[in-house]
Structure formats: C-alpha cells, structure tokens
Amino acid sequence: MVAPAKAAGALLATSPYASRRQTKVPGWAGLTAWDVLFNNLSLGLFLVTALGMLVRPAWFASTATAAYIVAFVLVLVDLSLLVVDLGDPPRFTHMLRVAKRESPMSVGTWSLSGYAALLFLVCIVSVAGWEDVTRVLAAVTLIPAAGGVLYKGVLFSATSQAGWRASRWLGALMAESAVLVGAALLLAILVLSHQGGGEGASAVRAALAVLLVLQIATALEVRRDVPGRYGPLAGLVVWIGVLAVGIVVPLELLLLGNLFQIVAALLVVAAAPVLRYALVFLPRDGRKEPS
Amino acid sequence: MTRDVQDAVTALSQGERPEPPRGPIAGLFYGFARGARPVDEPACAFFTDTSICIGCKACEVACKQWNQLPVDDVRWSGDSYDNTFELSATSWRHVKFIEDFPAIAGPAAGALPAPALDDIEAILAEPRTARWLMLSDQCKHCDDAPCHDACPSGAIVYTEYEGVFIQSDICVGCSSCVAACPFGVITRSEIDGHAHKCTMCLDRLRDGLPPACAQACPTGSIAFGEHREMKEQARERLLAVRERGYDGARLYGDEPSSAYTELHNMYLLLDEPQAYGLPEQPVSPRLVRLTGDYLRAGAVLAVAVAVVVVLLLTGGF
Numbered sequence: 001m002v003a004p005a006k007a008a009g010a011l012l013a014t015s016p017y018a019s020r021r022q023t024k025v026p027g028w029a030g031l032t033a034w035d036v037l038f039n040n041l042s043l044g045l046f047l048v049t050a051l052g053m054l055v056r057p058a059w060f061a062s063t064a065t066a067a068y069i070v071a072f073v074l075v076l077v078d079l080s081l082l083v084v085d086l087g088d089p090p091r092f093t094h095m096l097r098v099a100k101r102e103s104p105m106s107v108g109t110w111s112l113s114g115y116a117a118l119l120f121l122v123c124i125v126s127v128a129g130w131e132d133v134t135r136v137l138a139a140v141t142l143i144p145a146a147g148g149v150l151y152k153g154v155l156f157s158a159t160s161q162a163g164w165r166a167s168r169w170l171g172a173l174m175a176e177s178a179v180l181v182g183a184a185l186l187l188a189i190l191v192l193s194h195q196g197g198g199e200g201a202s203a204v205r206a207a208l209a210v211l212l213v214l215q216i217a218t219a220l221e222v223r224r225d226v227p228g229r230y231g232p233l234a235g236l237v238v239w240i241g242v243l244a245v246g247i248v249v250p251l252e253l254l255l256l257g258n259l260f261q262i263v264a265a266l267l268v269v270a271a272a273p274v275l276r277y278a279l280v281f282l283p284r285d286g287r288k289e290p291s
Numbered sequence: 292m293t294r295d296v297q298d299a300v301t302a303l304s305q306g307e308r309p310e311p312p313r314g315p316i317a318g319l320f321y322g323f324a325r326g327a328r329p330v331d332e333p334a335c336a337f338f339t340d341t342s343i344c345i346g347c348k349a350c351e352v353a354c355k356q357w358n359q360l361p362v363d364d365v366r367w368s369g370d371s372y373d374n375t376f377e378l379s380a381t382s383w384r385h386v387k388f389i390e391d392f393p394a395i396a397g398p399a400a401g402a403l404p405a406p407a408l409d410d411i412e413a414i415l416a417e418p419r420t421a422r423w424l425m426l427s428d429q430c431k432h433c434d435d436a437p438c439h440d441a442c443p444s445g446a447i448v449y450t451e452y453e454g455v456f457i458q459s460d461i462c463v464g465c466s467s468c469v470a471a472c473p474f475g476v477i478t479r480s481e482i483d484g485h486a487h488k489c490t491m492c493l494d495r496l497r498d499g500l501p502p503a504c505a506q507a508c509p510t511g512s513i514a515f516g517e518h519r520e521m522k523e524q525a526r527e528r529l530l531a532v533r534e535r536g537y538d539g540a541r542l543y544g545d546e547p548s549s550a551y552t553e554l555h556n557m558y559l560l561l562d563e564p565q566a567y568g569l570p571e572q573p574v575s576p577r578l579v580r581l582t583g584d585y586l587r588a589g590a591v592l593a594v595a596v597a598v599v600v601v602l603l604l605t606g607g608f
Contacts, residue, residue, distance in 0.1 A: 010562075011424070015389045016370040017568030024377075024475040026466035048599055055603040087484045091463035097323055098445040102577050105467045106443035149592060154584045158576040160437065160473035165580070171588030179595040199606055206607030207599045214598070218591060 023160050025283045033280040035081040036152055037181075037273050039112070040174065042074035043149045044182020046119060048207070050138040050145075052186070052200065057135070059200035063193050064134075065126040067186055072123050075116045082112075104155040111147030118144065149178045156279065163282030169221040170279065176218050177275065180211040184250075184268035191262040205261055208268070209254045212247050219243070219275075226282060242278070246271025334453040335496070336518040336555040337505065338525045339427055341567075342532050342540070344512040346372060346386055346425035353507030354384040354429075357492065371423075378428060380480035380487040384504055387567060389424040426567045427504070427513060430455065430476045430489035431544060432555035433575075438468035438477055440577040446486075453518070453555055454491030462486050473551075473573040491555075518555060525557050537561055543569060550574045 012018045049067040052060040060067075083092050096113065100106040118141040126134045153171030156164040164170060183204055190201040219242065246268055253264035312321035354360070360381045365374050371388030378385045436455045439447045446461040447468060457468075457477075464484040468477045477488045492502035500506070505515035514524060525542050532540045540561050544554030551573045564571050574580075602608075 011389060011391055011566035012563055014391065015562075015566040015568075016368075016373075017387055017389065018563075018565045020568055022475050022568060022570050023473060024469050024478055026469040027479060028466065028470070047596070051596065051599050052603060055600055059603075086464055088464075091465075094461060094463050095443045095465070097461075098443070100440075100443065100445075102440045102581065103443045103467065104581075105441065105465055109443055146592065150585060150588045153588055154581065155467075156470075157584045158581040159441075159470040160574070160576060161470050164470075165574075165576070168580070168584060169587055169591075171584045172591035175588045175592040176595045179592070179599065183599065202607040203603045203605075204607075207602045210598045210602065211595060214591075214595065 021162070023162070023283075025161065028280060029284070030277075031081055031085045033273065033277045035078055035085065036174070036276045036280060038074050038078035038081065039148065039152055040178035040181050040272065040276075041185060041269070042071045042078060043115070043145050044178040044180065045074065045185045046071040046115075046138075046145055046182070047142065047149070047179060048182045048186045048204065050142055052204070053135055053138060056200065056203070057131070059198065059203070061131070063186075063189055063195060063200070065123075066193065067189055068119065068123050068126050068138075070185070070189065072116070072119050075112070075119060079112065079116060104151045104158060107147055108151035108155060111144045111151060114144035115141060115148050149175050152178075156282075161283040163226050167222050167225040167282075169218055169225065173215075173218040173222050174279070176211065176214055177272070180208070180215055181269055181272050183208045183211060184265040188262060188265040188269070191265070196258055196261060201258065201261070205254055205258065208265070209251055212251045212254075212268070215247055216243070219247075222279075241274040242271060246275065329451040332451045332496075334518040334555070335491070335516065336432070336453075336521040336557060337429070337491075337502070338514045338516075338521040338528075338557050338559070340512050340514070340525075340528055340559045341424065341426045342528075342537070342559060342561055343510045344386075344425040344427060345510055346388055346423075347509060348386050349507040349509055350427050350504035350513055351375065351382070351384045351386055353503040354489070355382075357495070357503035358383065358490070378430075378476050378478065378488070380478040380482075383429060383487070383489040385428045387426045387428055389426075389566060390421075391424065392421040422561075424561055424567070426558065426560070427508075428568070429504070429556065430491075431474055432489075432491060434547070434552035434555065435575065435578070437471035437473065437575050437577060440575075441467040441471035443467060450491065450493050450496075452491060452493070452496055454493065454496075455488075455555075456490055456493055457486055457488060459483070459485040459487060471576055473570050473575075521557060525559060528559055532559065532561075539563075548572060550579050552578075 045067055049060065049064055049071070053064050083089050086092060092109070095106065095109040098106065099110055118137065122134060122137045122141055125137060150171065153174030157167050157170040159165055187201060187204045187208060190196060190198065190204065195201055223239070250264035250267045253260040253267070312318040355362070360383065363375055363379060363382050367374050368376050371390050373386070373388045375382050375385055432454045436447070439449065439455060443465060444461055444463045446458045446463070448456055448458065450456045462485040464479055464486065466479050466486070468486050469479055477486050479486050492500070495502060501515050505513045514521060522545055525545055529540060529542055540559065543558040543560050543564055545557045547553045552575065560567060
C-alpha cells in the first residue's frame with residue numbers, strides 16, 4: 001500500500017458527504033408548533049391568573065374561575081395534539097412508565113400530566129366557590145406548571161439539530177413568551193368580562209408591556225445565536241411578523257391606555273403561532289448544516 | 292439442535308407462555324414490571340478499518356437479511372456506488388463511497404499514460420493520483436448515548452454487551468432520540484411509527500455469534516470483539532497505516548472528549564471525519580447544553596414572574 005500524494009483534508013471540498021446534513025430532522029412540524037402554542041397559552045394563563053389570585057385575590061376573584069376553565073380546555077387541546085402526534089393514544093401513557101430528568105420529553109410528560117390533573121381539581125373547587133382551597137391547590141399546581149413551561153424550549157435546544165442546538169436562549173424565550181401570551185389572554189378575558197377598566201386589568205396591562213420589552217431582548221438573543229437560518233426574505237417576514245405585529249404595535253397600543261388593550265392582547269396572541277412556527281421549523285430550512 | 296433449544300421448542304409447542312397479569316390490580320402494574328437484569332458480559336465494540344473496506348456492501352446485505360429488513364427505495368444517488376443514501380429505519384448499515392479522482396481536463400490535456408502491464412515494479416512505482424474511500428456506517432453505540440438520555444419511555448437501553456438497543460415495542464415514537472443523535476443514525480419508521488437502528492445483533496451475541504455485518508465482511512474491515520481488544524487493534528492498525536505514508540489517518544471514537552464519550556464503534560479514517568459525513572467533534576446535548584438551557588429558561592421565567600408579582604403589588608403604572 002502506497003499513500004497517494006494528497007494532502008489530508010483536501011476531500012472536504014469534494015466529498016458529497018461533507019456538505020450533507022449530519023443529523024436527521026425529527027418529524028416535529030405543524031402539529032408541534034400548535035402544541036407549543038397551546039402549551040404556552042394554557043400554562044401562561046394559569047400562571048398569571050394563579051399569581052393574581054395569590055397576590056391580589058380581590059382583583060381577580062370574578063374572572064379566575066373562567067380563566068382556570070379556559071386554561072384547562074387549552075391544556076386538553078394541547079394533550080390531544082400530543083397524542084395525535086404520537087399516532088397511537090396509549091403511547092402517551094407509556095411515557096409515564098419512567099421518570100427521567102435528563103429527558104426533557106419525560107419532564108414535560110410528567111409536568112403536563114400533573115398540571116392537567118391538578119388544574120382539573122382547581123377548576124372544580126373554584127366552581128364550587130371554595131376560595132381558600134382553590135388558592136392552596138393553585139399554589140401547588142404552580143410547581144408542575146413551571147416544569148411544563150421550562151421543558152418546552154429545552155426540548156428543542158438540548159438536541160443535536162442545526163438551528164436549535166445553537167440557540168442557548170431558546171428555552172428562555174419560550175418560557176418568557178408563555179407568561180407573555182398568558183398575560184395577554186388574561187387581559188382579553190378581563191376586558192371581555194367588562195373589567196377592562198379595573199385595577200386587575202391595569203396591573204396585567206403594565207405587566208404585558210414590560211414582558212413585551214423582555215421578549216424583544218430574548219428574541220434578539222435567539223436571533224443572534226441562529227443568524228441566517230432562514231433565507232433573507234423569509235427571515236425578514238418572520239422577523240417583521242414577530243417583532244412588529246407581536247411586540248412593537250401591541251406595546252404602543254398598551255401605552256395609549258386601556259382603549260386599545262383588547263386589540264393589543266389579541267395581536268400578541270395572534271403573533272404567537274408565527275414565532276412558534278419559525279422556531280419549530282428552524283432545522284428544516286433546507287440549508288447546509290454548518291460544520 | 293442442542294438440548295436447551297429442543298426443550299425450549301417443546302415448551303413453546305405445548306403452549307407455555309409468560310404468565311399474563313391476573314385481575315385489575317395486577318394488570319395495572321403489569322406495564323411497570325421489570326424483567327430480570329441480564330448477567331453482565333464483557334463490553335464489546337466494532338472496529339471498522341476503512342483502509343481495507345472494498346465497498347462490496349456485504350455488510351449491508353447481511354444486516355438486511357439477518358434482521359429481515361425490507362428493501363428501501365434503491366436508486367443511484369449520483370455519488371459513486373452509493374444507492375441507499377443514508378441510514379434509515381430499514382437500513383442499519385450504509386456504505387459510503389467517496390471518489391477522489393483527478394479532474395479530467397479534456398482532450399487538450401492529452402491521454403493518460405498507459406500502465407506498464409508487464410512490469411510490476413513500474414506499476415508499483417506509478418504515482419497514485421486517485422483514491423477511493425469507503426466507509427460502512429452504522430450506529431456508534433455511544434458509551435453515554437444522547438438517544439438513551441432523551442428517550443422518555445425507557446425504550447432505549449444498554450445491553451449486557453454495552454450496546455445501545457431500542458425496544459421498539461415500548462418506543463412511543465416521539466422522535467426525541469432522532470433529534471438527539473449527533474450522527475443522524477436513528478430514524479422513526481413510517482410503517483410502524485417506532486424508532487429503529489442497529490441492535491449490535493444482540494440476538495446473535497447471546498447465541499455466541501458475531502454481528503452479521505462483521506461475519507459477512509470479506510476483508511476483515513469490520514472487526515468485532517471486546518472493547519479493550521478492539522481499541523488495541525485499532526491503535527496497532529493506525530501505526531501500520533501511518534508507517535505506509537498515510538499521515539492523515541486517524542482513529543475516530545476511541546477516546547472521549549470533553550463534549551462526548553467514547554464510542555463502541557470505532558473507525559480508522561484516512562481523511563477528515565467530515566469528509567465521511569461524520570461530525571468532527573460530536574457534542575452530547577445532555578453533557579454540554581441541558582443544564583445551562585434549563586438554568587437560563589428558569590432565570591428568565593423567574594424574572595417574568597417577578598415582573599407580574601411586582602406590578603400586581605404596585606398596581607401597575
């Protein structure tokens with residue numbers, strides 16, 4: 001055997017495998033994006049409502065029950081999407097055979113199952129009018145709810161997939177975004193129940209404005225980590241969609257007072273699927289994976 | 292047929308089966324029951340020496356045949372003789388072909404000199420301007436496998452030989468393992484919705500046989516044995532190949548890095564790993580990213596919750 005007079009590494013330019021994606025993209029697509037959305041809507045709404053009931057029960061007493069029920073319906077939709085995505089209903093329960101903290105999917109399964117079960121009880125005692133029991137149960141439910149919020153972004157970022165793996169703040173963005181859309185949804189519920197001018201709405205509106213600013217910071221951080229994952233035009237559309245429609249315009253509307261707060265809240269919720277689609281589809285942009 | 296096998300066949304023919312759960316309570320806990328842990332065996336590993344791979348695909352065929360895997364959509368990829376494209380749920384071995392031939396400059400460049408067929412010394416002395424690299428790819432059976440970490444159902448386990456094995460009947464098809472694998476090995480089957488990959492021929496190992504691919508390899512390019520012995524063999528072979536002038540030769544997966552553990556499927560490569568479609572430095576998501584990502588998410592969630600609480604206490608602005 002005689003070595004060829006070729007420099008090592010010269011093959012990188014010509015080998016067809018050097019430019020191919022080294023990982024396989026999981027089949028997480030549209031259903032997953034909606035799953036993330038409903039997860040965030042339910043958990044965010046519950047978190048903000050429960051915090052409101054713990055800190056200022058008088059301000060939210062008349063809307064909390066409705067908010068809890070909406071959160072429960074949303075988590076049922078989320079769980080249904082997860083079951084459909086797996087393709088076979090018993091498969092979800094199979095994930096409850098083991099608990100693994102190193103598996104974000106396992107953390108999420110246990111968190112969501114615990115959250116949904118406890119939220120069901122919260123709804124029942126809230127409808128029954130047992131306020132003290134509701135507050136205690138809601139406080140306990142905050143624990144699995146926090147787990148449900150935290151795992152979602154980490155499920156994507158702690159992988160080997162291009163786009164997700166580069167984004168160290170993806171989990172942070174999704175966690176913050178969950179509270180943001182939850183606050184927007186609660187504000188919408190408050191307005192629709194004719195409490196848009198109350199102290200509760202005022203506090204939630206202020207929180208929403210601050211969370212929108214925080215969203216800009218986390219979104220910029222994610223954008224910095226994964227530059228150019230989408231083409232120039234698609235990237236621009238996504239960026240304008242998320243930044244302008246979902247953040248800047250609602251922020252301005254909120255600063256105008258409570259006149260347009262329902263529009264601002266609905267814009268935040270309407271822009272939420274765009275952000276989630278953009279994040280879920282990050283590894284599917286068809287570009288060469290960076291080496 | 293040995294006596295044990297005869298006994299087993301007789302028992303099965305007489306209808307002996309594992310006892311099903313009796314009653315609702317037993318049925319409830321049946322899914323959580325664990326079988327007896329197998330007796331530990333010496334850790335095993337593959338050593339694939341790509342310098343003597345001839346690209347015959349006997350390993351691919353043997354794997355398909357032994358594991359009864361269906362034929363994929365076989366067509367030419369345009370990349371030399373690669374006609375299976377990639378590892379999949381039904382292709383657990385994939386032979387890659389890399390042609391490193393000089394560019395043909397056209398008629399003006401003149402014809403290549405004819406080889407001196409009657410002079411062996413002259414043939415051996417001819418400058419080598421081309422090379423053809425082959426690599427038989429498969430699961431790396433990582434020492435600390437990201438797919439094993441990511442699996443939420445416990446379907447992915449380590450065998451008594453320290454291979455990574457997917458129990459497809461338990462797999463829920465969530466694709467967490469697909470997302471976690473830095474080598475692009477695992478695939479979710481479109482047929483049954485479960486994840487599949489190389490099993491290290493666990494059934495053969497338990498019967499004292501080597502994996503089908505290793506047995507079928509006609510050049511000894513795919514070696515299989517105890518991990519320690521395979522490492523020694525790989526290092527000896529690397530020295531031999533380097534002595535013959537292949538300065539770019541290297542071992543892949545024989546040593547752990549700060550970001551990844553060692554592999555139970557080592558390769559002797561003649562060029563950069565990326566040229567073979569392997570990551571230069573694989574990264575374990577759990578070792579490198581998981582904790583930090585949770586902490587960042589937790590910190591930002593705490594800030595968001597603090598914002599809500601403070602504004603609830605102050606009544607907004």
